[in-house]
Amino acid sequence: MSKQTILVAGSGFAGVWAALSAARAISLAGREGDVEVVIVSPEPRLVIRPRLYEAVLENMDPDVSELLAAVGVRHIGGLIQDIGVEGREATIVHGDGAVQSIKWDRFVLATGSRLATPPIPGLADHAFDVDQLVSAQRLDAHITSLGARAETAARNTAVVVGGGFTGLEGAAEMPERLRAALGSDAQVRVVIVDPAPQIGADMGDEAGEAVRAALVEMDIEQRPGVRLTAVDADGVTLSDGSRIDAATVVWSAGLRAHPLAAQVPGEHDAVGRVVGDAFLRAPAADGIFVTGDTVKAATDAVGNFTVMSCQHALSLGRVAGHNAAAELVGLNLHPYSQPKYVTCLDLGAWGALYTEGWDRQVRLTREEGKKVKQEINGVWIYPPAPDRDAVFAMSNPDFVIVP
Ligand SMILES: Cc1cc2nc3c(=O)[nH]c(=O)nc-3n(C[C@H](O)[C@H](O)[C@H](O)COP(=O)(O)OP(=O)(O)OC[C@H]3O[C@@H](n4cnc5c(N)ncnc54)[C@H](O)[C@@H]3O)c2cc1C
Structure with missing residues (x-):
């Protein structure tokens, strides 16, 4: 048989x-x-x-x-x-x-x-994302290449569209990434855009408040209540008719x-x-x-x-x-x-926000949260060593992922 x-x-x-x-x-x-x-x-x-x-x-x-x-x-x-x-x-x-x-x-x-990519004019041609390894590498190469461009407001500006976890994490890294490419004294501008009435609204009051305070501290502009309507090589147009000149647009909405x-x-x-x-x-x-x-x-x-x-x-x-x-x-x-x-949201230079429960009760912030995030990202989610007995000992269906 x-x-x-x-x-x-x-x-x-x-x-x-x-x-x-x-x-x-x-x-x-x-x-x-x-x-x-x-x-x-x-x-x-x-x-x-x-x-x-x-x-x-x-x-x-x-x-x-x-x-x-x-x-x-x-x-x-x-x-x-x-x-x-x-x-x-x-x-x-x-x-x-x-x-x-x-x-x-x-x-x-x-x-x-x-990543869902709706038919927004220019989105497929001009926006970056961090959904797959190759697209993240493309964004990385783009940011590195900005250093060779003449200084303009657009060169120094990144717009992140989508204020969910991925958008927030990507936006929070962006000031440091732009400074690494453009020089530590560059006047960088990072904007996060989301249709919700407040950035972080779906995280509940306590966690949402912490997120918004972290964004203010990192000098990341919040543009809630607006949608992306078009992207071109030099920036974005938003649903309130406003325009932001930006060489870097990161799509992160769903x-x-x-x-x-x-x-x-x-x-x-x-x-x-x-x-x-x-x-x-x-x-x-x-x-x-x-x-x-x-x-x-x-x-x-x-x-x-x-x-x-x-x-x-x-x-x-x-x-x-x-x-x-x-x-x-x-x-x-x-x-x-x-x-x-649980959730653990990396907020760049501010640290990280660790919450427990579906109502997202804030348990750890800043450096303490960051330590947990580094442990998750650097250790917990990586595949184990190829040792059959050790692997079987952690492959049981009732293995607890978050103790
Ligand atoms: C930037 C980013 C940040 C995130 N942050 C967090 C976080 O902080 N915490 C968290 O819990 N989650 C986070 N997530 C979500 C998390 O990464 C996904 O939920 C998780 O990867 C889902 O695992 P999966 O195995 O279902 O799918 P994936 O990890 O997407 O794996 C899919 C696999 O299928 C393969 N594949 C695709 N098409 C085919 C095909 N036709 N035939 C055969 N194979 C195929 C792919 O190559 C891949 O191996 C994040 C995701 C992103 C993109």
Whole structure:
């Protein structure tokens, strides 16, 4: 009898942990000879997306090939083009254009999310973003190149559009990044734009107030209550008719689930995520599990749901991978639950803001918050060393991500 296959799409936080967790479950059941785990992504690398707003883009895509090999997971380089929902046979397109089909018995969708880019004139041509490693590298090269330009107000100005977490983190880094490129005495101007009545409004009163005070302290201008209406090579136009001359425009307004989520039948939320059941199955698609940024799942019994975050992806991945394997090897399925929710927002030179709970109670600020952020960004979210026993000890579906 040929081996059964668990096919994991994507080697981000959810995909890597799904593959490790599935391998652990297969090993627990002593079924290594019967079931294999295959993970597909362009390269066997885990891109550390939460750090892409940072000024220095080093070690942002660690190689996970040894880690996967240590637990017997096979990596195939390429992009899944078609899940093959009906026939359980996915199509993979390789970098050279060659197409491969692969049969699966369980499929785990972990292809993440993408920055949404609405049809705003000039946005696609003139704005930068920090959503993927290549786009973050493009922004970095652009900022570095500003130093060679003649001084103008536009050269010294960056506009960040979107006051969510990514926009705030990107804006907070920007004064230092511009000064590094333009000289420490350059008159830099950084503006953050958001349609909400106040920047940080969706963070609640206490945390929002702290964010706004940090922006004032860092001399970052706040333009709430306005939308971006156009971008060109020299700046932006806003919905109140005003114009800001700026050589650097960073778009950071909203994520959408990866397009493959649309191939999964059943209910989707407003940002394209599949609404998963308690075991992270796609309820209308037999054999398919959805995880990471591609699933909307209840985190607790009191009405909270996953947000597109690394914090949730790390646990969602473990649960989806375990359950995909459990169905094949006869172990109990594990319900997803992650009642503790924290956020740690990097606010550049000010420090960082650490909150606990869905109501975002402020726990740590400034340097104390920054220490936590550095620990998260530098240690916690990185893949572990390729030691099979140690990896299995932390791949269980009830592993607590935030103690
Ligand atoms: C700048 C920035 C800052 C952030 N800050 C935070 C933060 O502070 N805290 C936090 O919790 N979260 C943060 N996030 C969100 C976090 O990065 C995501 O929620 C997380 O990466 C989701 O993990 P994932 O595994 O679902 O998807 P991803 O990490 O996006 O991984 C998707 C994987 O799928 C692969 N893939 C894509 N298409 C295909 C295909 N067709 N076939 C096969 N493979 C494919 C990709 O190559 C990748 O390996 C931030 C994100 C950004 C961009």
